[in-house]
Amino acid sequence: MAEPDATMARIGQGMELGQSGERAAARRLFSELWQEIGATGDPLHRCALAHSMADVQDDAHEELLWDLRALEAADLITDARARQAGVTGPASGFYPSLHLNLGDVYRRLGDLDRARDHLRRGRAAVDALGDDGYGQMIRQGLDRLADRLPTS
Numbered sequence: 001m002a003e004p005d006a007t008m009a010r011i012g013q014g015m016e017l018g019q020s021g022e023r024a025a026a027r028r029l030f031s032e033l034w035q036e037i038g039a040t041g042d043p044l045h046r047c048a049l050a051h052s053m054a055d056v057q058d059d060a061h062e063e064l065l066w067d068l069r070a071l072e073a074a075d076l077i078t079d080a081r082a083r084q085a086g087v088t089g090p091a092s093g094f095y096p097s098l099h100l101n102l103g104d105v106y107r108r109l110g111d112l113d114r115a116r117d118h119l120r121r122g123r124a125a126v127d128a129l130g131d132d133g134y135g136q137m138i139r140q141g142l143d144r145l146a147d148r149l150p151t152s
Contacts, residue, residue: 007033007045008085011052018056026056043076044085047094054101064105071098088130095125096138103145112149119145 018026030053047070054066077091099122106115129135
């Protein structure tokens with residue numbers, strides 16, 4: 001597996017801050033990185049950063065903005081770029097988690113139609129994931145999202 005580049009390593013540091021409860025510090029680091037990367041920088045960096053920044057937001061509307069940025073950037077990631085970064089599967093493997101997060105934030109915002117759409121899209125993309133711990137976690141997350149959504 002390839003060593004992460006400096007930007008991915010810093011994104012990893014921000015993720016660690018967020019997971020240890022230092023959400024404000026994670027947001028500061030992610031904001032600095034976003035200024036460096038820019039809205040037109042490397043799509044892999046933008047996707048990873050926006051996906052991680054969404055996770056440390058306290059406001060669901062801000063979370064949604066970052067989740068949408070991550071999805072937009074994911075559409076530009078090639079399999080070759082993903083491999084270069086050490087991702088073992090195809091770039092399409094990013095989508096189940098992105099759609100899970102979008103479905104959940106739309107659910108919390110009360111937009112159940114969009115939540116269901118992202119649940120459907122996440123489930124349609126889930127075959128890109130391996131049958132490992134990460135893949136199982138995302139599949140279980142999609143199942144939990146489905147359970148939380150009232151039937152239409």
